[in-house]
Amino acid sequence: MSDSTVTVTRVVPADADRAFRAWMDPAELARWWWPQWPDTTYEVDARQGGRLRITAPSAGVGVEGAFLEHDPPRRFVMTWTWVDDPAAGVPADAAVDTVEVTFTPGDGGTEVTVRHTSSGHDGGDEQGWNDVLDRLPGHLAS
Amino acid sequence: MSSLDAVVGAIASEPRRRVVEHLADGPATVSALAEVLGMSVPGTMRHVDRLAEAGIVLRTKAGRVVTVELVPGSLxxxxxxxxxxxxxxxxxxxxxxxxxxxxxxxxxx
CATH class of the missing domain: 1.20.5 (Single alpha-helices involved in coiled-coils or other helix-helix interfaces)
Structure with missing residues (x-):
């Protein structure tokens, strides 16, 4: 199965430095990443080769990754693995995705673009999910 | 209908969500659920039917008593x-x- 990439873009009302920092500072992440789950923990080693780990035990979800590229305030690329059971850590057969985030200065703020590439490791449901989700960008952009 | 549509349809109801939340603590009889909902047993049965059709709950009969339980992973x-x-x-x-x-x-x- 070939890779699939999802691209999502938003303009945020801040300069690139500030926007980049919102992703790298655990205290800032806590304000916007999963604020609905107060037990979420945020660990970020913000450098190339450094790791990021966000876990929400109460929700039974987490993400782990490592920075493949770290180029503030323009861009970072990281590995991305969903963790279903934060206490157990990353399962051996987990799919490893890649997430690239770019920060482009523009009028009225910074364009933040996320490109999430899945290896298709999970297969199966992906097409069905895409069909459902293709209806969402319009809704989310409004 | 996809399993997602069935699940979303089944929990798009406040009483049915309360049933699901109650069952998160363990299996219950329909009459116990009726009490939780403050609803008649037949009314409660209707909601349990919807949840069962979507595969969210399962009815188990032990003797004359039917208990309702959550199906693991159904959500x-x-x-x-x-x-x-x-x-x-x-x-x-x-x-x-x-x-x-x-x-x-x-x-x-």
Whole structure:
């Protein structure tokens, strides 16, 4: 199965430095990443080769990754693995995705673009999910 | 109908969500659920039927007593949907924009 990439873009009302920092500072992440789950923990080693780990035990979800590229305030690329059971850590057969985030200065703020590439490791449901989700960008952009 | 549609349809009802939440603590009889909902047994049965059709709950008969229990993993399609990449990132970037537009932003140089 070939890779699939999802691209999502938003303009945020801040300069690139500030926007980049919102992703790298655990205290800032806590304000916007999963604020609905107060037990979420945020660990970020913000450098190339450094790791990021966000876990929400109460929700039974987490993400782990490592920075493949770290180029503030323009861009970072990281590995991305969903963790279903934060206490157990990353399962051996987990799919490893890649997430690239770019920060482009523009009028009225910074364009933040996320490109999430899945290896298709999970297969199966992906097409069905895409069909459902293709209806969402319009809704989310409004 | 996809399993996701069935699950979403089944929990698109306040009483049925209360049934699911109650069953999270363990199996219950229909009459116990009727008490939780403050509803008649036949009315409660209707809601249990909907949840059973969607595969969220299972009825088990032991002697003359029927108990209702949650089917493990039956709500997973909902969680998976919410975590799908496009929805996940769209939702997160909206919140990032909101965060960066927030009051603390004003103190930034």
């Amino acid at each position: 997973d399609p909902l969680a998976t949907w919410a975590l799908q990449h496009r929805l996940f990132w769209g939702n997160h970037l909206d919140r990032l924009a909101g965060h960066l537009a927030g009051p603390t932003d004003r103190s930034e140089p």
